[in-house]
Amino acid sequence: MTELAAFVVIILSAGIAAGTPILYGALGEIFAERSGILNLGVEGMMLVGALAGIVGGLATGSAVFGALAAMAAGGLLSLIHAFISITLRGDQVVSGLALTIFGTGLSAFLGFPYVNVPAPKFSALPIPLLESVPFIGPIFFQHDATVYLAFVLLPISWFWIGKTRPGLHLRAVGENPEAADALGVNVAVIRYVYTVVGGVLCGLGGAALSLAYTPGWIENMTAGWGWIAVGLVIFAAWNPWRAAFGAYLFGAISRVVFDVQMLPTAGLPQLVKVLLTPEILRMMPYAAVILILIFASREAVRRRVGAPAALGRPYTREEAEA
Amino acid sequence: MEGSTRGWSLTGLRGFSIRLEPRLEVRRGLRYAVPVSSLVIALILGMVPMRMQGVNPIIGYRDMVVLAFGSAYGISETIMKAIPLMLAGLGVALAFRMLVWNIGAEGQLYMGAFASCLVAYTLPDAPAWALLPAMLAAGFVGGALWGAIPGALKAFLGVNEIITSLMLNYVAIQWINYLVIGPWQDPTSLGFPRTTRLSPSATLPTITEAWYLPTVAFLVIGGVVVLYWIVRRAHSNRERLKAGIGFLCLAVLSLGSIWFLNGRRVHLGLVLSLAAAAVLSLLLSRTRWGFEIRVIGENARAARYAGMSLKRNIILVMMVSGGLAGLAGMSEIAGNLHLIKRMFSPGYGYTAIIVAWLAKLNPWGVILVSLLLGGLYRGSDAIPGAPKALGMMLQAVIFFVLIGGDVLVRYRVRWERGT
Secondary structure, X not given: OOHHHHHHHHHHHHHHHHHHHHHHHHHHHHHHHHOOOOOOOHHHHHHHXXXXXXXXXXXXXXXXXHHHHHHHXXXXXXXXXXXXXXXXXXXXXXXXXXXXXXXXXXXXXXXXXXXXXXXXXXXXXXXXXXXXXXXXXXXXXXXXXXXXXXXXXXXXXXXXXHHOHHHHHHHHHHHOXXXXXXXXXXXXXXXXXXXXXXXXXHHHHHHHHHHHHOOXXXXXXXXXXXXXXXXXXXXXXXXXXXXXXXXXXXXXXXXXXXXXXXXXXXXXXXXHHHHOOHHHHXXXXXXXXXXXXXXXXXXXXXXXXXXXXXXXXXXOOOOOOO | OOHHXXXXXXXXXXOEEEEEEEOOOOOHHHHHHHHHXXXXXXXXXXXXXXXXXXXXXXXXXXXXXXXXXXXXXXXXXXXXXXXXXXXXXXXXXXXXXXXXXXXXXXHHHHHHHHHHHHHHHHOOOOOHHHHHHHHHHHHHHHHHHHHHHHHXXXXXXXXXXXXXXHHHHHHHXXXXXXXXXXXXXXXXXXXXXXXXXXXXXXXXXXXXXXXXXXXXXXXXXXXXXXXXXXXXHXXXXXXXXXXXXXXXXXXXXXXXXXXXXXXXXXXXXXXXXXXXXXXXXXXXXXXXXXXXXXXXXXXXXXXXXOOOOHHHHHHHHHHHHHHHHHHHHHHHHHHHHOOOEOOOOOXXXXXXHHHHHHOOOOHHHHHHHHHHHHHHHXXXXXXXXXXXXXXXXXXXXXXXXXXXXXXXXXXXXXXXXXX
């Protein structure tokens, strides 16, 4: 294996590891948005999930139970958003922002005693036989359980949304709740269910961060990854496969950014030196999100794909108010 | 459907249901009762995480109130925290009025601070009378340009401004992080991530007794104008009474605050915030542009049919909004910190979102709510543990409860038996 190939394998493998928390967040948001609920609280739910994973892991001594606690925490938080946006018909943008601020504050406040406390974690679990396949093995099959779970969830999500009857109801509620209601689908229940499913996945994404990718709790450890997940959902045009591509791409970018700052800079021009400082490099994933959204908006116009038609719009059966 | 079935049912239980029905008119009392009771409920809910952290909530709240509002010093420190919230909150409120979701106030604040310091560091010998206005303008422009990026992307390409404005926050913070340990680092800071102190002519003056004379002069001139207006121009006694009382309040407040703030740290940024609120409220209620913003916010399609340019207004609103946040950064640096350090804003730009919403996007409301949330920032220093986070969490609880409480203002809750 040449040196370049080895480098590519490392980057791709690291991209998948780093992209997994983002992928869970994006998958969760896809479910919520497909039902018509815009939940901008992904960042907050991931943070609380990350902390709940640590607390649950420490309490039970098992990372699996930690992840379950994280899922429960994410689900509970999303229930607040569901209540405000579905039952009370509040503004979904504002409620989602509130959820993110709440999650950030709550996790920082309650997480204070847990900063850098060693906790159980998901350790690497190479899959026998598959791990030794050249290229494919090291890229895909030498990770921890959270990564594999995402591999499994991807086709399931795609199949569920696109090919099953409940998935049809989900899409109908997000695209045309009036028609769905007329056909006897309970719009409110469906939206509640998928908003909570989204919250559970975001919580799991937080756990994938704090129990697997960067083990341990640090205040505000998601550093905007939840927001990147929300942005990726737009880039992905609400499709799980494209979300996976985007998430792994971002994982790879963040890894490259990390590696490049190790390069020796002596003798390089001043401008390149500046570009290679850690702070400037750390801007790159965020700037990349903006670029990717610009690209997605051009493509959306060209391919005529768009958000679920009822996204962000509360549904009232008896349209009494104008 | 008959008339009484307007609204919707909250529970589908047989024989018993709770329904929300739109109110035909909103009672005045309710409009104030709901925010106040939301605050009380939020503070009660906030006791749960405090208890979990081993803090006695009653004593915790008492300590917070005492620290933030219990002394003249406490109040002046609360105002210090409120100033950036006021300026950034005004910006956010303006954008939200047009339903442009600018959540990039934090980054715009950092870039405003950057631009104003750029001016201060390149013109070290300029006198204060020239330097401070230049820094003010630079702060505004810095924030405005940073806000123009998501604005232009939204206007021309339809890119979601929520994500882009937020992503730019992280970029701006990293830019400042780069400066404070890179080219702008104070060589005498022993490696601390901060810049050189601003020269005295680059710092905003504090409010002192020396302001009495100009203020009295201003009030005398203003008094003559108001008197002339009352005698010759006012249309009714009601208007005369309003103008007279308003002017008296202004005089008492301005002279009283000079007396109260004399010798404390509160700086010109307070006057700047109040002026910005006054300008913004006039702009929104009296000008054509303010009218356009309101119409676009309420019904973008109707606005387009009326010939209003959405693109131009989106960019313009994002720029003014970002500019106000930039002023917040400028006044925080030039008035309070006198140098830039890593992460110098404890999330003012995010709290500004809550400020704007709690204030119902009303400029004078922003001023009041900022004082309250500034008190929360200041007061949460009284709680051991993670003080900054406690303030942030309590703000968000207030935010949530108020969003829910809004429903009670607009809708009547009805309990029904039988279906």
